[in-house]
Amino acid sequence: MSDLRQELHQLLDTLPDQSLEHAKAALSYCANPEQHRMNIENAKRHLMRRSRQRLQEHAESTGRSFVSGIGSGGGMTHVEGNYHSSMVAFEKGKDATVHFYVFQGVPFEITETLEISDDGQKLIRHERIVSNDGTEQMLTAELPVSRSNK
Secondary structure, three states: OOHHHHHHHHHHHHOOHHHHHHHHHHHHHHHOHHHHOOEHHHHHHHHHHHHHHHHHHHHHHHOOOOEEOOOOOOEEEOOOOOEEEEEEEEEOOEEEEEEEEEEOOEEEEEEEEEEEOOOOOEEEEEEEEEEOOOOEEEEEEEEEOOOOOO
């Protein structure tokens, strides 16, 4: 057994019982990060559950719809009732961001991904927009990129 592996075994033996679940989760992720990454479908479920909870809690406590959050996975409801919440996830091995919006009473979602073209010359952004009735549309934008070190 390597020295590092032996050190890790010794460290695990010193952990209090309440820390073992956290250590197990961290080591499981390290062993296979792709298996444990948040995928788009799980992110959507999490985002919708959290959005409903935040909106309901705020409406119950204030009697009006205004809530805000900061950072990745945050959400915001404006005074006029428009709402936005987003979360970073992964889709088919690519970084992706899923957004949930309510705009003038109409809920919809956008999933966006970024990639570099095969020839390395373009940044490509894909947006899949899904309306509340399930209608989908894909939008793609390409931007030339320069990889020079200026």
